Amino acid sequence: MNTPEQSQLGKASAYVDQYEPGLLYPIARAGKRAEIGVDGAPPFFGADLWTAFELSWLNPRGKPQVALAHITVPCETRNIVESKSFKLYLNSFNNTRFDDAEAVRARIRADVSEAVWRGSDTPPASVGVKLLLPDLFDREPVHELDGLLLDRLDLECTQYTPAPELLSATEGEAPVSEVLVSHLLKSNCLVTGQPDWGSVQIRYSGAQIDQAGLLRYLVSFRNHNEFHEQCVERIFMDIWTRCRPVKLAVYARYTRRGGLDINPLRTSHPQALPANVRTARQ
Template sequence: VKTRFLGKKTPGISKYSPKILEKVERANIQSMSSFFGCDFWNAYEFSFLNSSNQPVLETLEIIIPMTSLNTVESKSLKLYLASFYNKKFSNIQNALKLIEKDLYKLVKTKVSVTKVKKHPVPPKSLLVNNKKNLIPKNKIIRFEGFRSICPVTNQPDWANIYIHSSDDQIDAKKLNRLLKSYREHGDFHETCIESIFLLLLDDFKLSNVTIFGRFLRRGGIDINPLRSTQSKLLFSNFRDLSQ
């Protein structure tokens, strides 16, 4: 994967720079076409100037549908958001609308950008690490310490993985083995979660399943892919303590 900024030294940016945004083509558009989901991006370092010329620092939630042709390369998004620091807005809504407009041009799908006031708490879940039994259906299970490798920088990405199946039991021992097998796997967050999702359907024979990867932030941004067989998504954009 070739990118302009990820893993490279970048120059300082002193003014609003939408052209710095870089697209990444989705890897599994065809195989995921009959399913549902989105990517929750939390950007913790967004600043601009208000009408009094005073700096404002906010956290943003960016929701990109999984059906978009492209997503955004994370380092370019960090640099793009950083370029707002000296741009003046009469209110934050004007800034959010501009970000939505710029991201729409990049990913070719409507994107939601909102100010985060408070993240929901994580749902009650059953820790599946080291369990070897069958997990009853309709239980939210959690695997802690998921690790994969960024395919560009070769640096580790960490996450807690949440899984729910309303119709079928899940073999905990087999699931642990699957999730631990990604520890040296090189792929972006979204591709890893989609790969696991498809394996849960094909190898585990689950008919109704939702998976949510809560990844730790890098560069002030965390990316949290959610994939499901159901159009009504089970999870909100909650925040784990480790995030």
Template structure:
């Protein structure tokens, strides 16, 4: 993959939306042996911990925020290019914080060809949205109770650098089709898989769907932070609203 990832690139000193690089989701999905037929809902939550810009008054603003990118978008954003882009805003002046949010949403929506949302979070709000995995609401319904499987050491490999990426997995499966041994084998099968976070979660979802044939399924990967950003892809068999929940260990 050509571009900024794996290359030495100087941090831009002025607003630079041109540094953003798109990743075609179709490339990763084409490598999934048995694509899901029931995956109906999904989104990627990017927690960005180093957002900063200036206001007209000269005030320096510093914030954290959650970017929500729908899984239905044709493209996602390459993470290093996003970091460079966000850094390019450090010396840029906006009239209000809302103007900064609108700018970021506009640029990323254009890149991904979908509606991207940015939710700024105070440090108090970030603390409230952080939790242990046991506190995350179960993916369940009255007619389809689910059982949860968690894995604290999911490992995959970056497709460019071959360096390991680590995540905590949260898998909710319809109770009637739950099989811990099969789930564990599906997770293990991806341990040396090279793929971006989103593709790995979708691949795991497809493997679980094929192996278990569950009535309902949700797979979430809470990936560890790198360079001031962590990514949590959520994939589900039923329509769900985006959650900005993050785990303490991220």
């Protein structure tokens, strides 16, 4: 079984510039999910929305081509892909000739699908891949997450490791539907301890969540070491079990590292995925 410590994280890496799918390094989701009380089928839906900003290959005549890639990994996949291995994999396209952009898209889709479902008997869904060529670059918008900004609250914060006991909801009053946003989410890489910065949107219906406690809870991730996908699932499960909303969606957009950003969505009910629109910090 692959572990984060066995990956290329924190290690000197040779940059392979000829196509090599074996660079992708899958890590099972199950271990971290067990830590947050998820055993078997999770109580959420969603996906991990990746954006690759550094994608290039050669056309049949050897001329370099560039594109952006939006990659959608369903959260029901058996594995995540460790992000440095994803970067190394994409770099392996740099001096490889492909017939056209569609051939590149199909290759990424097949390779990443194999990696995230590795160890499963019958994968129910493949990964989604969309390439944006340079003539579409100026159509890529920048937009902040919609919602009421929690960061407006003037409060004292003293806890910097996850503290779910800070979460609470008002009982006995009429239920509400709210969308709350914070730009103060920070966690660290599980292996290297390097900082990961993000914005998070919490959309829920049910008993009103105490906003001061929620903001302090989000800030409490500041010194926590965990991958992006795992942090969002932890946030979802803590709110789901502590505040018991009727509906809940947690969506985070993390700043890019190594030319990649990862933006996990976890929701209690099936819904359309948000458009993969970057924020100003991305």
